[in-house]
Amino acid sequence: MLVKLVDKILCDDGDLYSDCFARKTSGKEDVGDSERTKTKESEAKIDLLPEYHDNCSSQGVENKYLNCWIRSIDFNEKFTHKGINVDLCTHATLIHFFRLGNDSSLQMQENVEKRFENFQPLVKMFQTKNKPVILAVGLDEDGLPPGKFSAIASKEGSRSLFVNSVMQVIEKYNLDGLLLNWQYPVFWEDNILGKSSAYDGINYVHLMRIFSEKLKSKKRILQGYSTANLAFSMFFDFKKLNSLVDHWFLPFFHFEGPTSTTTAISSPYNRAESMVSKHMGIISPDKLLLGIPTFYKPVVVDPKAKGIRLGTPLKNLPTNQRLSTFRSLCEEAAKGGMTVVHNENNVVNSYAFVKNDWVSYDSSIVAINKVRMVLDNNLAGVFVPFITVDDYDGKACNCGNFHILRSIKNALMGSVCVVKTCP
Structure with a gap:
């Protein structure tokens, strides 16, 4: 079974992780199936495991990718490229630094209002340490909403203009590859059952084939991004794409949408198992990367509900965006009054x-x-x-900088060390 606890991670008293996990809840002993703890007004974090150690022993699993997605819109006057720890990543994918112009030339332009001044320093930082830098193109922020992307991909002339424009950016800045992030070919606009083009899936393959030929001739990387299980066979012709792509991203998360009626875990394991098994049947496992997010989609529980837990009814009300990223979640926890629940019903969540x-x-x-x-x-x-939007300086959660990223890196390296959970 794919789902299992990491029982090789040790607690400070030498017990196995699976044995001691339930006892490390702010001094509480056996709390049963639901580990429910409320933050004190004066204490922002809850330590469910012993103190985090960055100096971890490793079993030598060093050949796994840790692709760090870096989004231009998250930089500000206080947090710039200088705050990125390059050593935690094997690759960098840079997002929203360029956008498609409004004219018919389909030229990619510097997204200057989105902190573009961080772009070239980031490229230099990673490439100085021989770590590939990938350009991501394909979302609304890039001037490519699904409808426009569909129109560009539908004609040979516009496809050619678009490909040449993207390649110019890659060559100008000596980037190492492209993530063509057209997430929803076939169905687009806000509703997945809304307007569609039956040819988008075919045109996506055409577009990827052109990029593949141009990039591979220069020994550069081509990446693709998948969608939910519902669209597995609708959006992508994976049999054709497998020979074209170097990496394929599987989002290991699913956010509650407008049709959600109750609270639910954003990334249940049964969904992940299904995605992995389906993709592995077509795309080579050594091309698949699973996504672990640091951004989330908050919801509002129905005020009339009695108690809050998994399965509690929701209410269609404005959501608290302060709960939408890991760092801001920590900042909200620091204010007090937050309830944090781990492993309800003995399921890792x-x-x-x-x-x-x-x-x-x-x-x-x-x-x-x-x-x-x-x-x-x-x-x-x-x-x-x-x-x-991880806790990049460690000040929000007080668990060390890039807490989630470090935890992932240590686990990928086969580390046998202890971590603390925050918040």
Whole structure:
């Protein structure tokens, strides 16, 4: 079975992780099936495991990718490229630094209003340490909403203009490859059952084939991004794409959408198992990277509900965006009044709520267990969207800088060390 606890991670008293985990809840002993703890007003964090140690022993698993997604919109005057720890990553994927112009030339332009001044220093930082830098193109922020992407891909002339424009950027900045992040060919606009083009899946293959020929001739990388199980056979012709791509990203998370009616875990293991098994039947395992996010989608629990736990009814109300990233979640916990729950019903999961604002998130416990799926199936590695909203300086959670990213790296390296969960 793919889902299992990381029982090789030791507690400070020498017990196995699976034995001692339930006892490390703020001084509480056996708390049973549900480990529910409320933050004190004066204490922002809850230590479910012993102190985190960065100096961990390793079993030598050093060939796994840890692709760090870096988003331009997360930089500000206080947090710039200088705050990125290059040593924690094997690759960098840079997102929203360029956008498609509005004219018919389909030229990619510097996204200057989104902190573009960090772009070239980031490229230099990673390439100085021989770590590939990938350009991501394909979302609304890049001037490529699904409808526009569909129109570009539908004609040979516009495809050629678009490909040449992207290649110009890659060559100008000496980048190492491309993530063509067209996440929803076939179905697009806000509703998955809305407007569609029956030819998008075919045109996506055409586009990827052109990019593959141009990139591989220069020994560069081409990456693709998958979608939910529902669209597995609709969106992508994986048999054709397998020969074109070097890496394929599987989002190891699923956020509650407009049709959700109750609180739920954002990345249940049964979904991940299904995604992995389906993709492994077509795409080579050594090309697959699983996603572990540091951003989330908060929801609002129905005020009339009695108690809050998994399966509690939701209410369609404005959500608390302060719960939408790992760093901001820690900052909210520091204010007090937050309830954090780990492993409800003996299933590896984490969620938090403040009053009626609720979010499922990936704690270090969840992230480490997800890495087991990568190792057990000998997949290529993990990608993390977005490391720029991890606790980059360690000040929000007080668990060390890049807490989630470090936890993933240690697990990928086969480390036998202890971690602390935050918040």
